[in-house]
Amino acid sequence: MITRQPLPARLLHHRGVNSQWTIRTGDIVPAGAPIQRGERWQHAAATCVVAHCDADTARLDVIDDTPPGPEAPLDVNATSASDLLRRVHEAGIAGLGGGGYPTHLKLLTAARHGVHTLVINAMECEPGISCDAALSAEGGREIQQGINAVRRILAINTVTLAAASTMQVAMLDVDTRHIRENPSATDGAERYLLRDIFNVILTPGEYPVHHGFVVCNIGTLHAIGRAISGHVLTERVTTVFGDNRWLPIGLPLSELVRSDTARVGGRLSGHVVRVAGAMVDKTTNGIDTASTHMALPCIRCGRCDDACPEHLPVTGLLTFSAPPRVGTLERLGLANCVECGLCNPACPSDIDVLATLRDAKTTLIAERQRRSATALANTRATAHTHRLATQAEQREQRRRDRLARLRGATSD
Amino acid sequence: MSATVVMLSLVLLCAAALLLARRRWPDDDAPLVAEIDAVLPQTQCAQCGYPGCLPYARAIAEGAPLDLCPPGGTATHAKLVELLPDRAPGIAPQTPQPLIARIDEAHCIGCFLCVPACPVDAIIGAPKFMHTVLADACTGCALCLPPCPVDCISLRQPGSA
Ligand code: SF4
Ligand code: SF4
Ligand code: SF4
Ligand code: SF4
Ligand code: SF4
Numbered sequence: 202m203i204t205r206q207p208l209p210a211r212l213l214h215h216r217g218v219n220s221q222w223t224i225r226t227g228d229i230v231p232a233g234a235p236i237q238r239g240e241r242w243q244h245a246a247a248t249c250v251v252a253h254c255d256a257d258t259a260r261l262d263v264i265d266d267t268p269p270g271p272e273a274p275l276d277v278n279a280t281s282a283s284d285l286l287r288r289v290h291e292a293g294i295a296g297l298g299g300g301g302y303p304t305h306l307k308l309l310t311a312a313r314h315g316v317h318t319l320v321i322n323a324m325e326c327e328p329g330i331s332c333d334a335a336l337s338a339e340g341g342r343e344i345q346q347g348i349n350a351v352r353r354i355l356a357i358n359t360v361t362l363a364a365a366s367t368m369q370v371a372m373l374d375v376d377t378r379h380i381r382e383n384p385s386a387t388d389g390a391e392r393y394l395l396r397d398i399f400n401v402i403l404t405p406g407e408y409p410v411h412h413g414f415v416v417c418n419i420g421t422l423h424a425i426g427r428a429i430s431g432h433v434l435t436e437r438v439t440t441v442f443g444d445n446r447w448l449p450i451g452l453p454l455s456e457l458v459r460s461d462t463a464r465v466g467g468r469l470s471g472h473v474v475r476v477a478g479a480m481v482d483k484t485t486n487g488i489d490t491a492s493t494h495m496a497l498p499c500i501r502c503g504r505c506d507d508a509c510p511e512h513l514p515v516t517g518l519l520t521f522s523a524p525p526r527v528g529t530l531e532r533l534g535l536a537n538c539v540e541c542g543l544c545n546p547a548c549p550s551d552i553d554v555l556a557t558l559r560d561a562k563t564t565l566i567a568e569r570q571r572r573s574a575t576a577l578a579n580t581r582a583t584a585h586t587h588r589l590a591t592q593a594e595q596r597e598q599r600r601r602d603r604l605a606r607l608r609g610a611t612s613d
Numbered sequence: 614m615s616a617t618v619v620m621l622s623l624v625l626l627c628a629a630a631l632l633l634a635r636r637r638w639p640d641d642d643a644p645l646v647a648e649i650d651a652v653l654p655q656t657q658c659a660q661c662g663y664p665g666c667l668p669y670a671r672a673i674a675e676g677a678p679l680d681l682c683p684p685g686g687t688a689t690h691a692k693l694v695e696l697l698p699d700r701a702p703g704i705a706p707q708t709p710q711p712l713i714a715r716i717d718e719a720h721c722i723g724c725f726l727c728v729p730a731c732p733v734d735a736i737i738g739a740p741k742f743m744h745t746v747l748a749d750a751c752t753g754c755a756l757c758l759p760p761c762p763v764d765c766i767s768l769r770q771p772g773s774a
Pocket of ligand 1: 508513540
């Protein structure tokens with residue numbers, strides 16, 4: 202039984218990538234109305250007054266806790282693929298498995314590549330997380346509706362279900378099923394799913410769509426199903442201290458956790474965050490207490506190297522991560538770390554290897570962005586200088602021509 | 614006889630090694646300028662006193678101080694010091710907030726004066742038509758602000774409306 206968290210007095214939101222606020226400080230937003238548009242839509246979980254809104258953050262004060270009423274439902278079989286896709290976009294559906302990538306973009310890319318198989322990822326394998334299993338027990342109808350919608354949007358031939366044995370998925374109408382007892386912690390990663398079920402190996406930089414597959418998390422399919430029946434995404438199921446609850450998106454973590462820090466995500470791949478100012482977003486699949494342990498120095502035992510499913514030189518990555526040496530980290534393949542967290546339990550010194558690598562990865566990504574931005578500016582500046590020089594030269598040439606013509610005229 | 618052969622092969626070997634070394638480590642300054650330019654932020658704002666990043670890179674290679682680029686902030690300064698360890702480091706400028714330009718389109722009179730001023734061609738428009746800034750290309754150098762006769766260009770934080 203999934204319980205429902207009561208609405209808090211206040212909701213917090215961050216502006217998503219490539220998205221714009223539709224609200225200003227002082228506005229009143231009705232429940233379910235968009236507060237953000239663009240690539241990532243976001244809606245108010247309740248009727249609110251906008252207490253504060255700046256470039257990146259917004260704070261909404263809840264004034265009425267009636268939940269958002271549904272919009273008109275769509276009939277999957279009588280609606281065009283593009284209208285279904287628009288509904289998915291405007292309901293703010295994003296990858297609820299933890300990725301948070303906008304689902305309409307994923308489906309658009311899939312449509313462009315032409316995919317034949319939808320893989321339902323119900324492999325929930327992160328220790329300590331059971332929100333998908335809880336959802337599969339109660340939300341079968343919505344999940345089925347989500348599957349039908351994706352099937353229609355992408356004209357899919359085959360639907361394959363990959364599920365852990367804890368999922369209650371017997372009634373789902375799919376073409377093939379792969380049920381796994383006790384999946385290991387990485388079995389749910391897209392690339393390992395495709396390897397284990399279809400023998401398809403993704404090289405770094407390749408995605409399932411390149412091989413004709415689209416992989417959707419079962420929770421995301423549930424949200425798509427709800428969107429089709431008219432519900433925008435304003436809440437999600439999260440495993441909070443072992444229990445599953447519907448949490449409003451934007452719920453401040455301080456409503457759930459008393460301590461200063463908390464673990465968000467699973468026990469392996471989660472992050473430890475500061476509770477103050479943090480909130481539940483669409484990717485928050487678990488909340489737990491952060492263990493407070495003291496790490497010992499690295500003894501270079503190499504156990505993290507052996508634990509890494511991507512065969513990365515983890516010890517080396519760790520050495521060059523603090524302070525981060527971007528070039529070296531890039532050469533060692535940091536970008537291929539799938540952030541599974543298997544290196545952490547392997548470490549006898551209790552070092553939070555994953556947290557260190559994540560920080561280094563953030564630096565690496567920022568550095569790459571900086572590099573591409575400066576490359577663009579450089580190209581444009583060169584072109585600009587060249588253009589101005591050419592124009593000046595042409596002007597000078599015209600002047601000389603005129604002068605020559607005038608001289609010619611006077612000498613006649 | 615064998616001594617001649619040994620000496621001759623040694624000579625050839627050394628020549629080959631020298632050629633290889635020359636190819637790997639060419640001795641002109643051009644790569645240094647490119648390396649310095651790669652570290653500069655490419656804002657092209659001319660606040661360093663040179664008409665752009667590449668000219669400043671050339672000047673640094675010829676001995677100009679390392680601490681003249683404000684947009685680069687501490688990060689760029691640190692990289693320059695790392696690249697040229699035997700130079701006087703100077704004082705690292707503070708890292709400024711990234712900004713980009715915005716044209717208040719209601720007030721733009723289409724005079725075209727801002728377009729040639731922009732070092733990265735980030736403003737599009739034509740004489741007597743409204744002008745606008747390409748947010749992805751603008752480096753926030755502020756060079757377009759002074760030429761505008763109606764003061765309708767301002768700098769803002771990227772992402773703010
Ligand atoms: S988190 Fe990254 S480095 Fe650690 S085991 Fe997983 S893939 Fe390897
Ligand atoms: S497992 Fe821990 S102690 Fe061993 S090499 Fe990796 S980080 Fe160091
Ligand atoms: S001050 Fe401006 S023009 Fe000079 S190097 Fe720095 S960014 Fe480039
Ligand atoms: S638009 Fe203005 S601020 Fe932006 S790069 Fe061009 S001149 Fe600089
Ligand atoms: S200088 Fe000002 S008024 Fe003239 S075109 Fe540019 S923005 Fe418009």
